[in-house]
Amino acid sequence: METEQARTRYRGAPEPADAGTSRRVTEQIGALLTVLTERPVSLYAAAVLRIGYGLLYLVFLLREFPHRDEIWGPGSPWTPELARQLFGQTGWVSILTLSDSRVYFEVCYAAALVTSALFMLGWRTRVVSVLFAVVVASFHARAIFMTDGGDNLILLMAVYLVLTACGRRWSLDARRARRQASVEKGESTWAGSVAGELRRQPGTSRRTLTAVLHNCGMFVIAAQVCFLYGAAGLYKVQGATWGNGTALHYVLNLDLFRPWPALSLAAAEHEVLTAIACYLTVLLQVAFPFVLFGRLKYPVLTMLLGMHLGIAVLMGLPLFSGAMIIADAVFVPDRFYRSLGQLWRRTGRWTHAREAEAPPQGEPALVPPQAVPASR
Template sequence: METEQALAPHRRISDGLDTGPPRRVPERVGAFLTALTERPVSLYAAAVLRIGYGLLYLVFLLREFPHRDEIWGPGSPWTPELARQLFHQTGWASLLTLSDSRPYFETCYALAVVTSALFMLGWRTRAVSVLFAVVVASFHARAIFMTDGGDNLILLMAVYLVLTACGRHWSLDARRTRLQASVGKAASSSAGSGASEFRHQLGMSRRTLTAVLHNCGMFVIAAQVCFLYGSAGLYKVQGGSWGNGTALHYVLNLGLFRPWPELSVIAEEHDMLIAVACYLTVLLQVGFPFVLFGRLKYPVLTMLLGMHVGIAVLMGLPLFSGAMIIADAVFLPDRFYRSVGRLWRRTSRRAQVRKPGASPRGGPALVLPRPASPSQ
C-alpha cells in the first residue's frame, strides 16, 4: 500500500516550539487526513485487481458455458422456485430468478460475459463496476450451494471495487482521458473566468470525494485479506491435525480434491515436506498481517503465491487460488507496478527490434531499391 509513502513528507516536523510532544499526535492526524482526502493511493494495485477479477470471472463463465443450464439455468436441480424460496429467508436477490424462460437466461449469461470483459478492459469503469458487482452477486446467489470459496471472495472484491478508482491506469478510460487532455485544456482557456472558477471548485470537490472513497475502498480490501488470512490461520491452530503436521496428508487422500491422483501420491510420499508445509502455512497465515509494513512482506507474498499455486494444482481449486493471488496484489506498492510496466515496454521494444525488417528504433525499416536487371 502507498499510505505510508503518502504520509512520509508530512512526518517532517519543523524546528522550534512545534517539536514538543503535545503537537506530534495532532500533526500526524492532520497528515493522515490530508493524505486521505488529497491523493488516491495504490492506483496501479486497483487496476491490477480490476483486470485480475474481470479476467478471472470471464474465464470462469466461459469455462462453465457448457454446464450453464445445470448450474444457473432453468434446468438446474436447484430450480428458480427453490432459489426464490431461499431468498425470502436470507434476503438475497438475483437477476436470474426474475424469469424462468430460457431466452432470458441466455441473455443474462451473454450480458455477464460482456460485462466481465468490459470491466477487465476498463471501459466506463464507474458504471461497469456496478454492473459487474450485480452480475457476480446474481450468479453467486443463484447457485449458492455450488461454491468453493473463491466466488465468495470475488463477490466481496467486486463490491469493494465499486468504491475505487480502478480505471485510472491500464484501461480504456485512461487512454480516452489522455486523448481528451489537450481538448480540455483548450476549452478551459477559452471559457469565462466565472464558469472556469465554478468548474474548478466542482472538480476539486469531485477529486476529494473520489480520493476518500478510493482510499477507504482499498483499505477495506486490504483489511479483508488480512482478516481472511488471520482467521484461517487461527482456525487451523485449533485443530490437532495442523499441530502435528498431518493435515495435508488427509487432504491429499480426499477423492474430491484429487484432480491428479498420481501427483497427489507423489506428494504424499514426502512426509517431512508435508509436515513442514503444514507448519509454514499456519505461520504465514497467522503472521501475515504483521509483516505488511516492512520488506519481509515480499518473501511472504512469494511463499503465499507458491502455496496458492499448489492448492490450484493439487486440490483442483483454480478459482479460489486465482482469487487469493489477485487479492494479494493489493499489498504491492505502485512503484513495483511502474517498474513492471517499464520492463514490459522495454521488452516489447526489444522484441520489435528483433523482428525481420524492423528498424533499431522500432520505426519503419529502410527499404533499398533493387537494382534493375540487364533486361530492363
C-alpha cells in the first residue's frame, strides 16, 4: 500500500534536469546515427566534385601533353632513378617508375587520359574512382617538385572520393540504374519477388555500409577544406606583410607569378585596393570554418570564388584555383543543384517546343489569306 501511494505521489513530480538533458543528448545522437547510416547525403555535391576534378585533371593532362616527357617521362631532368631514390625515403610509389621505356610511359599517359574522362562521366564509378586515385597519386609522386601545388589538393580529393557514392547523380551509372529499375518494374513476377526477398538482407547491409562510407568521406572532404582555409589564414596573420597590407603588392611584382605583366602592374598601382584585398583575404580564410552553419556562408563562398578567379588570372595558377573552387562546392546544398537541374530541363523543353513550332526551312511563316472574288 505504501509503495502504491509513493508511486502516485511522485508520478506527477517534475523530472530532474540531468535526466532531461541526457535524454535530449541521447535523442540527438540517435538522430545523427540515423542520418549517418540510413541514406547518403550531399549526393549532388559529390557528383559536382567528381565531374569537376575529373574534368580539371583531364584538361591538365591535355594542357601538358606537349611537355609530358620533360615533366613525367624518361627525358625529365628529374629522372626515374632519382624518383625511385626519393620513394625509398618518403614511401611513395608510382606506376610511371615501373619501367623506363618510352612506350610504357605513353601507354600510361593514354590510360590516365581515359581514366580521367571516364571518372568525369561516371562510368563504373566504384572501380574507376580507385583507378583515378592511382593515376593522380602516380603522376604527383613522379614529379613532386615540378608542379604548382594545385595537384596536392586534387590528390587528397581523389583519395577521399573513393569512399563516396559520387556516381549516384549526373553520371552514366545513374542513367543505367534508372533504365534497369524501369525494366525490373515492368518484369515483376513471383520468381522475381522471391529472389528479391533472398537478396534483401545483403542489400540492406550493403546500402548501410555505402551510406556510412559516403557520409564519412563527405565529412572528411568538408573538414579538409576548413582546415586548409583556417591554416592559410592563421599563417597569414603571423606574417608582417599581411599585417601591414603589402603582401599582394609584392606578389603582383614577382616575375614568377606574372603571366600578364601589364595587368599585374595595373592592379599593383591601386595600393588602397590591394591593402583592402589583403585584409579581406585573411578575414575570409580565418572566418570560413565559423560561418558554415548560417546564411553568411553564401556571400563568403561568393567572395572566395572571386578570390580564386583573381589568383588564376593574376598569378597564373589555374590548377590551384580550379581545385579550390571545386572543393568549395561541397558546402552548397543539394537543393541548389536540383534547382539547376530543373532549370536545365525546363530550358531544354522550351527550346524543343520552339523548334517544333518553327516553320519548315524555306517556307513562309504565315500564308496570307486569299481574297475571294466577288460574284457578278
